Amino acid sequence: xxxxxxxxxxxxxxxxxxxxxxxxxxxxxxxxxxxxxxxxxxxxxxxxxxxxxxxxxxxxxxxxxxxxxxxxxxxxxxxxxxxxxxxxxxxxxxxxxxxxxxxxxxxxxxxxxxxxxxxxxxxxxxxxxxxxxxxxxxxxxxxxxxxxxxxxxxxxxxxxxxxxxxxxxxxxxxxxxxxxxxxxxxxxxxxxxxxxxxxxxxxxxxxxxxxxxxxxxxxxxxxxxxxxxxxxxxxxxxxxxxxxxxxxxxxxxxxxxxxxxxxxxxxxxxxxxxxxxxxxxxxxxxxxxxxxxxxxxxxxxxxxxxxxxxxxxxxxxxxxxxxxxxxxxxxxxxxxxxxxxxxxxxxxxxxxxxxxxxxxxxxxxxxxxxxxxxxxxxxxxxxxxxxxxxxxxxxxxxxxxxxxxxxxxxxxxxxxxxxxxxxx
Amino acid sequence: xxxxxxxxxxxxxxxxxxxxxxxxxxxxxxxxxxxxxxxxxxxxxxxxxxxxxxxxxxxxxxxxxxxxxxxxxxxxxxxxxxxxxxxxxxxxxxxxxxxxxxxxxxxxxxxxxxxxxxxxxxxxxxxxxxxxxxxxxxxxxxxxxxxxxxxxxxxxxxx
Numbered sequence: 182x183x184x185x186x187x188x189x190x191x192x193x194x195x196x197x198x199x200x201x202x203x204x205x206x207x208x209x210x211x212x213x214x215x216x217x218x219x220x221x222x223x224x225x226x227x228x229x230x231x232x233x234x235x236x237x238x239x240x241x242x243x244x245x246x247x248x249x250x251x252x253x254x255x256x257x258x259x260x261x262x263x264x265x266x267x268x269x270x271x272x273x274x275x276x277x278x279x280x281x282x283x284x285x286x287x288x289x290x291x292x293x294x295x296x297x298x299x300x301x302x303x304x305x306x307x308x309x310x311x312x313x314x315x316x317x318x319x320x321x322x323x324x325x326x327x328x329x330x331x332x333x334x335x336x337x338x339x340x341x342x343x344x345x346x347x348x349x350x351x352x353x354x355x356x357x358x359x360x361x362x363x364x365x366x367x368x369x370x371x372x373x374x375x376x377x378x379x380x381x382x383x384x385x386x387x388x389x390x391x392x393x394x395x396x397x398x399x400x401x402x403x404x405x406x407x408x409x410x411x412x413x414x415x416x417x418x419x420x421x422x423x424x425x426x427x428x429x430x431x432x433x434x435x436x437x438x439x440x441x442x443x444x445x446x447x448x449x450x451x452x453x454x455x456x457x458x459x460x461x462x463x464x465x466x467x468x469x470x471x472x473x474x475x476x477x478x479x480x481x482x483x484x485x486x487x488x489x490x491x492x493x494x495x496x497x498x499x500x501x502x503x504x505x506x507x508x509x510x511x512x513x514x515x516x517x518x519x520x521x522x523x524x525x526x527x528x529x530x531x532x533x534x535x536x537x538x539x540x541x542x543x544x545x546x547x548x549x550x551x552x553x554x555x556x557x558x559x560x561x562x563x564x565x566x567x568x569x570x571x572x573x574x575x576x577x578x579x580x581x582x583x584x585x586x587x588x589x590x591x592x593x594x595x596x597x598x599x600x601x602x603x604x605x
Numbered sequence: 606x607x608x609x610x611x612x613x614x615x616x617x618x619x620x621x622x623x624x625x626x627x628x629x630x631x632x633x634x635x636x637x638x639x640x641x642x643x644x645x646x647x648x649x650x651x652x653x654x655x656x657x658x659x660x661x662x663x664x665x666x667x668x669x670x671x672x673x674x675x676x677x678x679x680x681x682x683x684x685x686x687x688x689x690x691x692x693x694x695x696x697x698x699x700x701x702x703x704x705x706x707x708x709x710x711x712x713x714x715x716x717x718x719x720x721x722x723x724x725x726x727x728x729x730x731x732x733x734x735x736x737x738x739x740x741x742x743x744x745x746x747x748x749x750x751x752x753x754x755x756x757x758x759x760x761x762x763x764x
Contacts, residue, residue, distance in 0.1 A: 276754070371656070372656060372657050372658055373647055373648055373657045373658045373752075374658065375647065375658050375756075376753075376754065376755065376756025376757070377756055377757070377759065378755060378756040378757060378758050379758065379759075380758070399681070401679065402673075402674045402677065402679035402680040403670070403674060403680070405673070405677075405679070406669075406670040406671075406673035406674050406677075407670060409673060410666055410669050410670050410673065411666070411669065412666050413639050413665060413666055415666075418664065418666065418667070420663075420667055421666065421667075421670075424670065511755075517755060517756050518756075519756075520658075522658070533656065534655045534656065537654075537655065537656065537657065537658055537659075538662070540658050541658055541659050541661075541662050544658075545647075545658065545659065545660055545661070546660060546756065546757040546758065546759050546760050547645070547660055547661045547759070547760040548759070549670060549671055549674055549680075551759075552682045552759035552760075552761070553680055553681055553682050555758075555759055556680075556681045556682045556759070557681060560681070
């Protein structure tokens with residue numbers, strides 16, 4: 182497969198206002214994406230609140246590889262591959278916990294929480310050469326680990342932009358705002374996670390999350406159901422509000438602000454209904470924020486009105502509702518979407534409960550909203566596999582990129598331009 | 606618990622399963638009390654739906670929206686409609702004051718779009734006696750693989 186593509190050929194899959202169908206369907210393209218994009222960029226690993234005490238650890242996936250992220254006795258955070266340097270077994274099967282050391286279940290090679298090798302059984306069975314280099318043996322470190330305001334990222338590339346440069350000011354603003362919305366200025370990953378799997382390419386979700394023409398159309402059956410439903414006399418629920426908020430008119434969607442940034446990142450303005458922003462719980466929260474920060478600063482923090490900030494290639498940050506989602510590409514036609522929630526320290530407990538219910542509504546496999554998106558991705562994936570038409574159209578608003586708003590497909594083209602640069 | 610009462614609970618739960626399997630979804634909804642909760646936890650032995658995500662955590666209003674979508678067949682998700690079977694076994698029934706708690710093992714088969722899926726789990730119901738029949742006050746289904754790390758393809762018809 183590889184030789185079909187010259188060094189320029191990958192980037193030729195991205196044309197002016199269009200992409201070739203192999204961009205989504207070719208396993209050779211997927212393999213190269215892993216090498217040239219996912220192994221080169223910064224990818225989100227987790228949050229420092231998962232590592233409160235020395236010995237705390239969690240396991241994560243970094244570009245498809247299993248890694249352990251741990252806080253060592255000296256307080257430093259380390260990330261290393263979950264693979265014994267002896268015969269290759271995973272040394273840790275738990276998703277998270279606290280450990281003094283990681284002991285391989287096969288032959289008891291034992292590692293400290295900074296990844297260094299502490300002991301092997303019957304050490305004298307090895308020669309002098311091995312014992313000489315034993316002190317330097319360790320679980321293979323992830324090339325780079327860095328934190329931005331508590332959000333932990335890893336990269337398989339030893340060289341490249343530092344994390345802050347990679348994120349850029351507009352993405353950093355999304356993380357800043359997520360943290361600043363906590364009255365105590367601190368957030369905590371909590372409440373488990375959702376994992377939605379679909380049988381389609383990872384880039385379909387990346388495009389969809391900034392596609393403002395689709396919600397009113399594709400999610401029509403959910404919006405209609407919300408319009409018609411009998412609330413049984415009570416007030417509408419947060420779940421209802423979430424579903425209903427997709428029901429803006431096409432004109433309203435088209436008038437929303439969007440922005441495309443360097444490196445393929447982008448964001449879109451917020452669109453949640455007034456009911457979500459204007460209720461007694463929000464009023465209580467605003468009061469706490471004003472007491473803590475004064476009216477001016479509190480208003481500035483709360484006025485930051487974005488929905489998704491999309492960090493290329495696989496992270497969605499939603500500051501307003503303290504949630505993030507991560508795509509884990511499994512193969513060219515299979516992707517997992519992991520959804521996480523943050524608890525805002527100092528905010529009313531009911532706000533966290535509302536966040537939990539929002540994630541259930543949008544990001545559980547049972548969602549009556551995103552399940553339709555995933556259904557469409559699968560239909561695209563199947564139909565792109567054959568037929569005579571080789572190109573997929575993304576030309577909407579191509580001539581109006583300078584003043585792009587709403588349904589302009591600029592942010593998708595911006596993602597694909599970044600793709601072409603990485604793949605060149 | 607008399608054998609007759611146990612039998613009545615069993616027949617009621619078979620009836621609920623059949624309504625789902627035959628897609629008589631309005632009749633299925635009518636089995637639920639207005640304040641009922643339908644809950645499929647995400648975590649094994651999950652204590653609460655308030656502080657942890659769930660696969661389903663729905664009031665009757667939300668179930669009505671789900672059913673509306675399935676019945677009108679406007680959603681691409683479930684067209685053509687999936688076919689499902691609910692199998693119940695190992696039924697026990699306990700009395701809690703005026704309510705009954707029924708517990709059973711559940712097997713769920715679903716066929717859609719060239720693929721058959723199976724789920725296994727433990728189901729429990731809070732039942733309020735209503736004459737010879739019952740109203741469902743709460744239903745909970747714990748899937749054995751609820752929290753599998755590779756996630757789930759989407760769910761359309763309730764368990």
